Amino acid sequence: MKRFALYLFFVCFTVIICNYAIFAETLNVPDEFETIQGAINASENGDVVLVQPGEYDENVDFNGHNITVASLFYATGDPEYIGRTIIDGHGTRRVVSFISQENRHAVLTGFTIRNGSTSYGAGIYIRESSPTLENLIITANHATHRGGGVYCTQNSNPTLSHVTIAGNTADDDFSGIHAFDESNPTVVNSILWGNNPPDISDRVLISFSDVQGGFEGEGNSDVDPLFGDADRGDFNLTENSPCIDAGSDIGNGFNGELPDLGALETGLPVTHFRFNLTDNNHSILVVSATLDNEELPAFDEIGIFSQEGLCCGGGFWNGGELGLAAWGDDPGTEIIDGFVNNEVIEYRIWDFTTQRECIVNPQYVGGEGNYVANGFSAVELEGMTSYHWEAPEPTDNNHSLLIESASFNDESLDIGDEIGVFTADGLLAGYAIWNADDRIGFAVWGDAEHTEDIVEGFVADEAFTFVIWDYNVEVEIEAVGHFVQGPSVYTEGAFSIVQLGDFEDQDPIDLVANLPSGWSMMSINVDPADEYYSEDEDRGPDVPLMMAELTNRDELEIMKNDVGQFYMPGQNFNNIPYWDLTEGFQIKVTADCSITWTGVPILPFTQIPLSEGWNVIAYFPDYELPCEAPDFTAFVPILDELIIAKDGLGRFALPENNFSNMPPLTPTMGYHVKVSSDVALNYPDAPEELASSEPRSFDNSHWVTPKPTGKCMNVLVNHISGIEMSEGDQVVALNSSGNPVGVGTVDSDGRCGLAVWGDDLSTDYVDGLRDGESFEFKLFSIALESEIDLVVNGFIKGDRLEYTDDSYMVVETSANVTQPQDFYLSPAHPNPFNAVTRFTYGMREEASVSIQVFDIHGRLISTITDGVKAAGQHVAVFDGNSISSGLYIISMSTNSFSTAQKIMLVK
Structure with a gap:
């Protein structure tokens, strides 16, 4: 007996090397096709019909398709599938037919063919064809004339390898296999036993096979194969079978030990690698x-x-x-x-x-x-096979790790280096061998619950210790793991992405934060020097020590964290226990100022834990990260959980509505984010090229943006109907006294995001809204040079125009515009102009209108519009970048109205 048998995919690659099989497809039965025949009919030459275990009551005809029809034996090498995948004739019909000139690339493998009944070839009938039959059990088939198991006629020359033909019958003769009319089938490494009558046509070429009654051919025998229990369909070879190791190695690529005879190889091990079969x-x-x-x-x-x-x-x-x-x-x-x-x-x-x-x-x-x-x-x-550590034994729980990158001295690990993950007590509980240029996944095992006296792995919330075994220099190197995604401590059932490296100590740097007068949000991306820490607190720097530079200049009024704890030096009060480096702070200073700290840079992708709800977070990278829609690059790792993010000026990102007016995230800034569940943020790497995502500035300061007050709600005006808007138009939120409490700029999509500021109770005057206070919107149109009331038609988020701290709403609005009483064309602005000029025109009713630009010789330069326009005010733009300086004429005409005006282009 050979140690293992393998025919796995041998047939597959007989097919693959055919020219037409390069683009073969796999057709799955019954997942994609209910029947084997249905899959054959849909196939093309070179395809594979892969059949799941089961009993299929069919008469299968290859219909001239040179394809492989196979059980899961074809994909796994497990002979168990041969007995479990059955095509059954139920005593009423032939089981399999090759009658359309199929060639050797028509392959049937890995089945039991049984209970066929017809006059010739009850199990398999072959006419004018030469298919390949491998690893089949052909049994209990009955022919009323000849060929109970297999019948070949009209120049058919099939190849049968590792086939068990047993227990078939024929009323005349040749019950196992018969060849007629210039047919010469080849049989090798097979068993023909227990067929009645047992005689075989002399046209069959048989070698290295066990044939009852004997048959001339190299390596043939006539001995009881010692099946397990043939009467009950068990054709496995028992331990002392003479058919074990009796086969030929010709064509199978075996070295040394020989294959067994028949369909079912003995002594197969349990497969170590297990996998799913899919449709590609x-x-x-x-x-x-x-x-x-x-x-x-x-x-x-x-x-x-x-x-x-x-x-x-x-x-x-x-x-x-x-x-x-x-x-x-x-x-x-x-x-x-x-x-x-x-x-x-x-x-x-x-x-x-x-x-x-x-x-x-x-x-x-x-x-x-x-x-x-x-x-x-x-x-x-x-x-x-050379290993430094022994792989840990699996337990009943684990935490999956994907090592996204692993490098030392800026060089990736070599194939053969090992990664060990150790508990605090030095127990190896996770292990992998580097086998790729960039990443590898494996499990870290937790302590088993059922073994109370033995610790086999990590306990909940225990930190990971990473050690690298350098295969080439044979030395252990402790590595730093930076978690790009997922928990950084052991969490049963969790998944984390990690970057491993030496990350050598960096030199301290000076970090300068520039603070505007009033409220802002700030954070740091350095671990401050020891001088900023108090003796009895090592979780983070001391807040008064950190802010001493500002307090010494009487510039700090107050700073507070996201849970309401605050430091107010003027009152000598502080209840912020320490400066959590992962957090940002809201801060109010009396004047524009700056502050400097000395510290070691924090790695950009260091994890920031976020709790469900609102968090004020630090920004660790020393580079900018864009936050524009639709990518929201800065927050990609938590995009599924992110509800809203905003900066100290109230600019915000709202992924659900695919909106952002936030500029790139910047060092020393803090950010206010709301998430739907507890999650960890690891900022992504710097983009290869940072496109300009700073909001565009416009020459439109009709309303001045209010100063931040330390608290706001955010409003997205999702649509404004009833007017043609221009990018750069402004939307203002006004309190009941008509004072602006929020201003935003209309973007290129016609949407506008604005922060509506709450009242700062630390001032002696009203500079914002109180909770529950109502407000209204107005639009300033650059083209119309006028303020226009906006009416809220609906709420996508929210239900009323009332202020609430740290909430947000999304609204649909319409412009309350008075319809023109006549047609008109307003003066262009600016005029003269050096590139682009705008003008408005009015339609008292829906009508066809043409607006064109001519030079002073009457030659048409541009058609602004030519078609039907609705009643109302409209905005038009003329771009003169492609023409030379000079005097031009804008002409407007309808069926009942015409006018013109001069414009001067100066470059």
């Missing part, structure tokens, strides 16, 4: 495989893995070239169960002798190392 795959030909520079022992396993550590394919090494499939993600499922397009393909080897997984360095000799549906790659695998 990438074909891989393993040309060679070594382990520690020696040829890989036959029947060790090769596994195919995604970068997240998901097994997506595999099989037993057969001592020669091996065909495998890397299975892609099934888009019909909610979980990721395979590769996504362009994902890097990784490999592992299961060393059966040591019972360990080995890292693998792939060298591609054909195709690419990235997954492509229906793609193909050829690869040489180099495995290594």
